[in-house]
Amino acid sequence: MATFWSEKGSDPKRKFRFELAIPVANxxxxxxxxxxxxxxxxPKANVATVEHSFLQHTFKYPGRVTWDxxxxxxxDPSDPxxxxxxxxxxxxxxxxxxxxxxxxRAVGATTMSKKASIDALGQIIIRQTNELGDPIExxxxxxxxxxxxxxxxxxxxxxxxxxxxxxxxAFDWADMRPGILDKQGK
Numbered sequence: 001m002a003t004f005w006s007e008k009g010s011d012p013k014r015k016f017r018f019e020l021a022i023p024v025a026n027x028x029x030x031x032x033x034x035x036x037x038x039x040x041x042x043p044k045a046n047v048a049t050v051e052h053s054f055l056q057h058t059f060k061y062p063g064r065v066t067w068d069x070x071x072x073x074x075x076d077p078s079d080p081x082x083x084x085x086x087x088x089x090x091x092x093x094x095x096x097x098x099x100x101x102x103x104x105r106a107v108g109a110t111t112m113s114k115k116a117s118i119d120a121l122g123q124i125i126i127r128q129t130n131e132l133g134d135p136i137e138x139x140x141x142x143x144x145x146x147x148x149x150x151x152x153x154x155x156x157x158x159x160x161x162x163x164x165x166x167x168x169x170a171f172d173w174a175d176m177r178p179g180i181l182d183k184q185g186k
Contacts, residue, residue: 023122
C-alpha cells in the first residue's frame, strides 16, 4: 500500500540538504567551501500593512515588501582562513581601520558604499537539494552585502568545539527558483 510520503516525487524538503554559495573572490566558481557552512536562514519577506480609517471603520491594505537579513554560521578552518576572507571583503567594501594609513593611501581614502560592498561580496545563492543532491529550490539574493561578522565569540580552554563565524547579510530582494541554477544565478 502506497502512502503519501512514499509516492514518487513526494519526498519532503529536508533542512540538512542545502548548499550556500558565497564567492571567495570575484570568480563566481571560487566559493567558500560548502563543508564549512553549518547553518543559514532562508529569506523572509514582510508585507507592510497600511491602515485607512473611514468613519468608524478601519480598512487594511497591503503595503511595501521588505526582506529580513539572513544569517549564516560557518566553521572557521585555518585553510582557507574564512575570518581573513571576510575581513578582506570588508576592506574591498571600503572599510579600513584607523591605523591602516598606508593601505588607505594605496587605495585612496575611501569609505564604504553600497556599490563597493555589493561588488566585494558577489552574489549569494542558497540551494536546497533532494536526496540525490539535485537542486529543488534555489534562492538568489540580489545586491547582498555584509551587515555584521562575529569572528567567533568566546575562546575557551575547556571546550573542544570548533571555531565558528557568524555572518549577517542584508540584500534588496530575493528570487526563489525551482530546479538547477548555475553559480551565477542564471
